[in-house]
Amino acid sequence: MNKLALKLNRTLGPAAEFLSPAGRRMYFPYGGILGQGAEAKSCKINATVGMAFEEDGSPLVMDCFGSGVNLDKRAFLYAGSFGLPKLREAWRAMEFAKNPSLKGKKFSSPVVTNALTHGIRICAELFAAPGDTLVCPDLFWDNYELIFSEAVGCKVVHFNTFRRGAFDAEAMKAALLAPGKKKLLILNFPNNPTGYTATVADAKRIVSAVRAAAAKGKKVVVLCDDAYFGLVYERGVHGESLFAEFADLHRNVLAVKLDGTTKEDYVWGLRVGFVSFAFRGATDEQLKALEAKAAGNVRSGVSNVTSIGQQLALRAFQDPGYAAQKREKFAVLKKRYHQIRVILRTHPEYGRHFEVMPFNSGYFMCVKPLGVDAEKVRRHLVEKYSVGTIVLSGLIRLAFSTVPTAKLDRLFADVDAAIADFTEDKRK
Template sequence: MTEETHPLAQSLNQELDANGSALLRMLSEKGKKAYFPSRGILGQSAEAKDSAINATIGTAFEEDGSPLCLECLEDLVKIPSTAYLYTPSYGLPGLRETWREMIVCKNPSLAGKCFSMPVVTNALTHGLSVASYLFVDPGDRIILPDLFWDNYELLFEAAYGGTLTTFPMFDNGHFNVAGLDRLLQSPGERKLVVLNFPNNPTGYTATEDDAIAIRAALLKAAESGKRVVTILDDAYFGLVYEPEVSRESLFTDLADLHPNLLAVKLDGPTKEDYVWGFRVGFITFGAKGANAAQYKALEAKSAGIVRGSISNVSSIGQHLLQKAYRQTEYADQKKAKYEILRRRYTRIKEILAGHPEYSASFEPMPFNSGYFMCVKPKGADPEAVRKLLLAKHNTGVIVLSGLIRLAFSSVPLEKLDTLFSNLHNAIRELQKA
């Protein structure tokens, strides 16, 4: 900590440092300086909220005191006019509570465990950015598998100066826990880990066995005295299609694993509830032994970072979601959409099993969940395959880390057979060229 640390940040830091907790020593230098400006405009507005004349806040009200909004917009979306106002930097209180309850409902083993309230972020990308602000110092190494969402480079490296340090994601068709373990055991007292299940790009989620081994590797590092911040990118949570795959987030295991381990969960409705453009997400913390005041301090720092970057998240998206989560049809409709993706997944498994000749042109990477699957082309350059697919087969795919990623989330069931035969034919053409 330096002299410039704001007194409010200092008091949050004292909280995080109390009771011999390792939490303060897990933060980046920027994270130590982060605070929520509870005594500025926001604090003064809060104090005045019941005044007969309230001239504190920069929103506008009609002569009758209702929020001032344009009728042409009101006609477009049927939401209460209060949804036109700002939400707190922490997010809409009711939505935060609902999302926390939903996390427990979707992860029953979390029941009774202690973890923070979620703070609303501008969807997961921004949540990852808030986490980087809190935990990544320039030069920090961030441990993760070698197959990752490419935006991590912009987030962790370009924006916060960290270095992505990877291990091969798969070993013999399973998550390479030994690779993770090796990097956790490397020198350094503070370890930052990013795990993303279901994974983009591979569509792989840790099986129950993988999850036990991952937990053991993280625990070993924490027990040896390392402070381990584990960032869980749960963007595709819930979209798992095989019985042996973990149904719950790793957060359930990690939130009360060891005082030296802080689990940071990034999740949200973007992919789960198919609202990519709403830009609503959540950041939630869990560490063994952390008390309510320490969770409040982490929430305050996160909300302060939200305040200092985007001020607060789209109110309209939060209000719509809050309403949707209370609708009785929500669960059934969500299940129906899940079934659409699961049927495509099952069809791909059938296609691969029904076409042994495809093994001459590509090898599918392990996949069991999510929006995507990847193949490794044989004897052909992935970029050349992509270009040929576009030019000759009217088919678009993505090339990432030497693999071809197929987003079955966006391909109708009836086109999947053609997608794979086009892929096979394009690779065969290039092999012969």
């Protein structure tokens, strides 16, 4: 059991006996992203959190969302457990538009969730039982562990994420083929923490690995966590959701798409996300049954999702300025991405102190300190350099979504210096 859960149970003493097994496993991840972020609150450079800020430090928000807070009274009515019908229709049309490969393929109408975390939790509850296995890259968003392992009691097996600078689809395949009839697989592109999206070649290997497992009789539920959808900055990267590939891949594969406004529309607190389903040969009734399962879970948990948030999202999507504003905000992040590439190219000496993990998209990139533990460096960065970063899976994650372009040079120089503080002394 996780040591934070054990501590809470010890504090509860005999009262812990009231808890269910899942209740006993539950804990709040104080030491994770949230705790590390809190330690960096007053840092001069804060590259911790998965939100985005403008060059002047104000929240990066599109006018079509910001101006919508003045809503009609209908925004206070219940939205229903499936979500607002018009919003679901609008999002489905957008999913088609953003993923041309979905053309001609069948998938459910999206059910509205209280953003992506809630959608992932719904899937964990619908598809994963104690004894089932979630197959997940070893560089992953830590909330997966809390949801699948602690909340639902599902076993989580990690596979090696990168091999020679590319996604390690062979390692993923081996994990899928390991004993156990039913597997869940979670894929998150653009990825948190690495900022990596499968290239076109990776995508082919990933799809054929899942096909091979399915052909060997494995039942695979593929969860596509598309939280950072669309934020791709390089050519040769698979720009569509892999959901389109899995939607009709094999009768042993059920595909789930988790997406929403949070990261791609820069509205982190709005809490509007979606879950959609597909499988080969699915009938309309079968897809509707899956929608009903998801909506039943919503009903039993939060009853329904914020109507105000859904109305705001719908209004923003219908706003004639939506597409242009989205492009404009995308350009802010893309510029920072390219600036980081310039910094890394012009400072080859940084390679003595950290390895740059593959990245091409999203809000983040990661470095692996050489010869010193990442957590030690993170603390030192806060204390000596006033730089806030996050450590996940042994890597230092730098959220360039939060750091103005002008401060990126400083950020990398400080990371380099902080590692040198530990390693140069030893070399002397």
